[in-house]
Amino acid sequence: MAATVLIVEDEPAILELIAVNLEHAGYETLRAKSAEEAGRLLADILPDLVLLDWMLPGQSGLALARRLRGDARTREMPLIFLTARADEPDKIAGLEAGADDYITKPFSTKELVARIRAVLRRKKPQHGDAPVEISGLRLDPAAHGVTGNGQALSFGPTEFRLLHYLMTHPNRVHSRTQLLDEVWGDHVFIEERTVDVHIRRLRQALAPSGHDALIDTVRGSGYALRAEAAAMSRG
Amino acid sequence: MAATVLIVEDEPAILELIAVNLEHAGYETLRAKSAEEAGRLLADILPDLVLLDWMLPGQSGLALARRLRGDARTREMPLIFLTARADEPDKIAGLEAGADDYITKPFSTKELVARIRAVLRRKKPQHGDAPVEISGLRLDPAAHGVTGNGQALSFGPTEFRLLHYLMTHPNRVHSRTQLLDEVWGDHVFIEERTVDVHIRRLRQALAPSGHDALIDTVRGSGYALRAEAAAMSRG
DNA sequence: GCCGGAGGTTACGGTTTCGTTACAGCCGGA
DNA sequence: TCCGGCTGTAACGAAACCGTAACCTCCGGC
Numbered sequence A, B: 001m002a003a004t005v006l007i008v009e010d011e012p013a014i015l016e017l018i019a020v021n022l023e024h025a026g027y028e029t030l031r032a033k034s035a036e037e038a039g040r041l042l043a044d045i046l047p048d049l050v051l052l053d054w055m056l057p058g059q060s061g062l063a064l065a066r067r068l069r070g071d072a073r074t075r076e077m078p079l080i081f082l083t084a085r086a087d088e089p090d091k092i093a094g095l096e097a098g099a100d101d102y103i104t105k106p107f108s109t110k111e112l113v114a115r116i117r118a119v120l121r122r123k124k125p126q127h128g129d130a131p132v133e134i135s136g137l138r139l140d141p142a143a144h145g146v147t148g149n150g151q152a153l154s155f156g157p158t159e160f161r162l163l164h165y166l167m168t169h170p171n172r173v174h175s176r177t178q179l180l181d182e183v184w185g186d187h188v189f190i191e192e193r194t195v196d197v198h199i200r201r202l203r204q205a206l207a208p209s210g211h212d213a214l215i216d217t218v219r220g221s222g223y224a225l226r227a228e229a230a231a232m233s234r235g
Numbered sequence C: 001g002c003c004g005g006a007g008g009t010t011a012c013g014g015t016t017t018c019g020t021t022a023c024a025g026c027c028g029g030a
Numbered sequence D: 001t002c003c004g005g006c007t008g009t010a011a012c013g014a015a016a017c018c019g020t021a022a023c024c025t026c027c028g029g030c
Helices: A012-024 A035-044 A061-070 A088-096 A109-122 A157-168 A176-184 A193-209 B012-024 B035-044 B061-070 B088-096 B109-123 B157-168 B176-184 B193-209
Strands: A004-008 A028-032 A049-053 A079-083 A101-104 A132-134 A137-140 A145-148 A151-153 A215-218 A222-225 B004-008 B028-032 B049-053 B079-083 B101-104 B132-134 B137-140 B145-148 B151-153 B215-218 B222-225
Touching: A004 A012, A004 A035, A012 A028, A012 A109, A028 A035, A035 A061, A049 A061, A049 A109, A061 A079, A079 A109, A132 A157, A137 A157, A145 A193, A151 A193, A157 A176, A157 A193, A157 A222, A176 A193, A176 A222, A193 A215, B004 B012, B004 B035, B012 B028, B012 B109, B028 B035, B035 B061, B049 B061, B049 B109, B061 B079, B079 B109, B101 B109, B132 B157, B137 B157, B145 B193, B151 B193, B157 B176, B157 B193, B157 B222, B176 B193, B176 B222, B193 B215
Parallel strands: A004 A028, A004 A049, A049 A079, A079 A101, B004 B028, B004 B049, B049 B079, B079 B101
Antiparallel strands: A132 A137, A137 A145, A145 A151, A215 A222, B132 B137, B137 B145, B145 B151, B215 B222
16 A cells, blocks of 8 residues: 655665655655656556656656656656756746646755655545456556466556556447557557557457457447456346 | 537648648538637637637737637637747747647647547546446447347447437337438438348347347338337327 | 238448558667 | 567458348238
């Protein structure tokens, strides 16, 4: 039940300092030294909160924030900026980008923990990391693991997110457009047929345990993951 | 059903380019070459979304945006800015004026369509159709599934729409013309006998659970789906 | 019983949609 | 730097689906 915090900070000493303090306060931590590394992490794992340094080598923290807010998966994710610059313009830009709070260095670890607590309290209860199970197929977002009737299955990042979305919205037809919005993110420009290919890859990855049969093609509409309970809902 | 987009753009070539692309993507378009013209149009028609150029002769796009947000009638209308200026200050001013998104020229038509789609989707609190049930026959539009007394039945797209329509309008005779309008769409030209064939296919798909008997042929008039409660109501 | 009309049924060409494969680009790790 | 995994796109073939025509069956009126 411990909340997971992703810390994005290029200075190793500060990164370590923050991480140790947060862990001491009872949080689990993920670490990234650049926006790019954070992006890769976020492709697989959705932390409960992101602590984001403003100045980063390569892509800036602000740019990453914008990317997070442009993606349906991460739009609601709590975000706190961490920066040495106290200038007013930066602050405005940061909040415009959808940050929930803004902490200027130097800061006390007490203040840091207090603000994280406040932001987490303000945000809705997280549901993104609860394990899902349907028809013997079990997906655990936190562990990034899937088992089919006990047998371990492996997926690429996109396949994993696609399966996760389908499993959390079963017995419902999703158009290709919908899936692109929900799984890839609102602001991507991808051919609809690409969804077909990923469905195929997902089915292939599910095949070893036979769970590929769970994914129905609804001709002319899209795809649906069928949980057996719904087919016989009437008694 | 197609969403209507009002395009406000003073450059004729660009206006045309955008309009053609949106129409190709399935949207209906309205065109205005100035903020004033757009204002007159909006007095009569409320489009589903406004695509607004920043720089316009006469009244600026920003001014029009502010006016739209000040009017109760148009306050909730989705609005996307379209501009050649990528400067940060402009962007902030645009978003403060209540724009839902902001696209800088040059842009790809793919991106344009994707963003329009995203904004429209975000604004609409998607109202999923409710399941219908008649005499043990249950149809769930969201799941695109049908069960007859617990047994799963499968249909092609047209059969499904036809059954859906009949189930939501039971105990009523529908002429073939009516069915073509309601199920196929107003503007299609299709032989009336085609309806017969689809009724036949629908009955066949319903046969496994015996629900094919629900569809009555009314000689000389059309077809009707009979809900049992009504069977005794008429003599 | 005969007849005409309406609906039932079947078969078929054409089109759309989907599954599948192949491929090139990107990125990170060795 | 090469290599191997992952991704998005294009292309091709198969299957599903559709609309139409043709033929058959049923029905009522005479």
